[in-house]
């Protein structure tokens with residue numbers, strides 16, 4: 001387990017400028033106070049259940065199970081949440097915490113726009129000001145999400161530095177937080193960044209495995225053999241793993257975006273190709289060039305397109321408790337089409353990475369084994385890009 005300094009083995013920590021120290025200490029103290037506060041937890045549970053649509057279904061994918069001919073497959077349907085992904089679990093928790101801390105303004109980074117839209121949604125609901133930093137490249141690729149955030153009352157600031165993508169948006173949001181900590185909370189979108197973010201985000205996403213455990217006991221009266229999820233920064237995956245970490249017979253599998261392959265430079269598979277480093281306030285594995293600079297990463301999936309991985313995953317990898325596997329664009333696109341056809345569920349292209357690996361391993365398992373796959377989001381947002389990948393041009 002992590003210790004109180006936010007370490008996961010050698011990973012994690014707080015590699016931040018002096019100017020941010022007060023902000024993270026204030027956040028840690030507030031979180032330690034509210035995480036066990038019954039009123040806070042009641043309010044958050046009400047938001048989950050009444051607003052976000054929790055608990056999400058644990059769906060037995062009968063046709064997929066029969067078709068693959070091996071383990072019994074269940075899908076944890078985070079795609080059915082309000083705003084269409086697991087991101088809302090974390091955002092509602094952090095926004096409520098910020099409000100309790102007396103903050104009136106949320107800032108956030110976003111890549112594809114999913115976390116930005118979720119944060120803008122929570123800000124609208126809780127009556128807070130909201131500013132979202134987004135790489136300029138991403139604002140062009142995701143114009144619809146930029147419109148959504150503005151519609152929800154948020155300001156979107158295009159970030160022009162570096163490669164003008166997600167990592168630059170994170171850097172800019174951290175800079176902004178440093179200059180304005182009095183009224184502002186930085187609502188970070190994944191299990192990354194300096195302590196206490198990896199712990200806070202994990203705890204809010206752990207609702208996923210808490211529900212899976214309860215639901216699978218109800219349906220099967222036993223624990224699953226495998227739980228798996230896609231990994232960008234790793235928030236939906238750690239949420240899926242968390243309450244199973246102590247259950248040593250449950251195999252944990254994280255699926256990383258290999259892009260065009262881990263033997264190419266166009267990849268975002270951090271565990272397969274990265275090295276130990278320090279970036280965005282944490283020690284973990286990062287994709288780096290030969291000089292140790294953060295390497296440009298690529299995946300068809302904008303949500304997995306981050307050059308690092310959360311420190312708790314780095315540690316679960318080091319200890320061998322979880323396994324991390326690379327999945328290519330091609331495999332993910334095939335799985336995207338397969339799940340749509342087979343179960344009538346269009347998964348996010350991120351989630352399709354986990355489906356793709358399940359398609360590889362499920363046939364080798366006996367029929368009495370159980371695999372649970374988290375569908376982190378819905379795939380409507382990806383249809384135009386997948387059509388383009390298949391050489392078809394459709395209007396978004």
Ligand SMILES: *Cc1c(COP(=O)(O)O)cnc(C)c1O
Pocket residue numbers: 085086087114115189190191230231232233234235236237303304348350351376377378
């Ligand atoms: C953001 C996102 C991801 C990747 O983020 P994690 O922190 O790794 O979960 C995966 N799936 C969807 C649908 C997303 O929106």
